[in-house]
Amino acid sequence: MYRRQAVFRIALCRRPLVQANRRFISSEKTPTSDAPHDSQSLPPGWEDEAPALSDFTELPHKDFGKNQLMETNEDFKRALRGILRQFPPITYAFAYGSGVFPQSAATASRTTQSPHPNAPEAILKWQKGGGKMIDFILTPKFSQHFHSLNLREHRDHYSFLGSLGSGVVSHVQDKYGAGAYFNPYITVNGTLIKYAVVNYETILRDLTDWETLYFAGRLHKPVKILHEEPNLRVANQRNLLSAVRCALLLLPPTFTEKELYSTIAGLSYQGDPRMQYGSENPKKIDNIVTHQIRNFRYLYHDLILSLPNIRYADDSATHKSGWMENHDLDLKMSQDMDPERRANMVRRLPKKFREKVYFQYRGKFGISGRQYQEMLEANKDEAAGGTLKKQVAGEFDKRIAGEKDIPQMVTKAINQTVKWPSTVQTLKGPFTAGLSKSWRYLQEKREKARMK
Structure with a gap:
């Protein structure tokens, strides 16, 4: 059992924002190299622990979660961190999207004019001349405090809501949609960016419980974690493992690597109004997987090996030097369809999401309200004292695992999870970003969808 300590601290910084955030980033305790590691980093039983960690030395294993650290060149990473230093202190941050990792061959070789007014050379080189707006997620421990400091330094980043103060801004952020506050078309260090602020508790819940899949879904795909x-x-390691399990419930007995990664990448797009109403490229998922297959392998390969019910058809292929970098390779895979193994996967789905799956089958099986509540109570993840119970499939999980319509029921649960928060998050865009920026963003998305 890991040492239990309080996770939350209030860091009220009175020094200038740029200096404060520079000190905050430079004191990080992660290793200097962010290249993926081949070592096994999933010690047995780690999923059944619920520690509150105060330091990286308390992780279950020294290499635990290194698969999350996608490799880029050092100059590009420093340029991205230089952007972060212009903001108040944050606890967690990552850059994502096609501005960080190409999603098509056109993106990787674009020679059109860059949208960045005066970006560092490292960013222009990484984006191969053309460039795209870079997306960030910034996670402070307390978003109202972050907005209070940020409004003092960057009032021009905000819409009219900024005039109403940090309390209103953080209320709109937390109470509507998925819990994010987006500021698009912002120039920092000569680089055009879009950044979202999300509270620490909000992203933590989404990663562990899949409340909205808004942030968990972004982290299902390769991102550049910066802090x-x-x-x-x-x-996030739980989140990634949950994504594999959920994808397996949707897939047939045999499939390929790309089919697995496409299913994972597509989870958070199901029910997203942008996909339904033509403001996203319909080939987006295929583009992401095809052009980032190497990063998907680094992200998920160790997790796949840790599961007993999924295997590569040809294990020897994964032992060949350089196989992860081979974009033409699409290895065949299979899963064990044994009902007991599938029942255990259902049981280990994230809490909020699993309850939605249960609710689908409550209606199908005609279970009464009282019986259903008793079943939920018996299947709680938490034991007395706040510890996690060992998550072993119960009778209800086994009954579900025997049904042939699991893919359809899981898909319904995904849609229920994603649709409402994503819709509201989209609708609040004109208020948080302003009408002109929201319209510009929508038009650019539609244009990209028509071109591809």
């Missing part, structure tokens, strides 16, 4: 926190590293 870490040990509890969120553990939570």
Whole structure:
């Protein structure tokens, strides 16, 4: 059992923002190299622990979660961290999207004019000349405090809501949609960016419980983590493993690597109004997987090996030098369809999401309200004292695992999870970003969808 300590601290910084955040980033305790590691980093039983970590040395294993650290060149990473230093202190941050990792061959070789007014050379080189707006997620421990400091330094980043103060901004952020506050089309260090602020508790819950899949879904795909926190590293490892299990419930007995990764990448897009109403490229998921297969392998390969019910058809292929970098390779895979193994996967789905799956089958099986509540109580993840119970499939999980319509029921649960928060998050865009920026963003998305 890991040492239990309080996770939350209030860091009220009175020094200038740029200086404060520079000190905060430079004191991080993660290793200097962010290249993926081949070592096994999933010690047995780690999922049944619920520690509150105060330091990276308390992780279950010294290499635990290194699969999350996608490799980029050092100059690009420093340029991204230089952008972060212009903001108030944050606890966790990552950059994502096609501005960080190409999603098509056109993106990787674009020679059109860059959208960045005066970006560092490292960013222009990484984006191969053309460039795209870079997306960030910034996670402070307390978003109202972050907005209070940020409004003092960067009032021009905000819409009219900024005039109403940090309390209103953080209320709109937390109470509507998925819990994010987006500021798009912002120039920092000569680089055009879009950044979202999300509270620490919000992203932690989404990674562990899949409340909205808004942040968990972004982290299902390769991202560039720029600033870490040990509890969120553990939570994201749970999130990634949950994504594999959920994808397996949707897939047939045999499939390929790309089919697995496409299913994972597509989880958070199901029910997203942007996919339904033509403001996202319909080939987006295929583009992401095809052009980032190497990073998907680094992200998920160790997790796949840790599960007893999934295997590569040809294990020897994964032992060949350089196989992860081979974009033409699409290895065949299979899963064990034994009902007991599938029942255990159902039981280990994230809490809020699992309850939605249960609710689908409550209606199908005609279970009464009282019986259903008793079943939920018996299947609680938490034991007395706040510890996690060992998650072993119960009778209800086994009954579900025997049904042939699991893919359809899980898909319904995904849609229920994603649709409402994503819709509201989209609708609040004109208020948080302003009408002109929201319209510009929507038009650019539609244009990209028509071109591809």
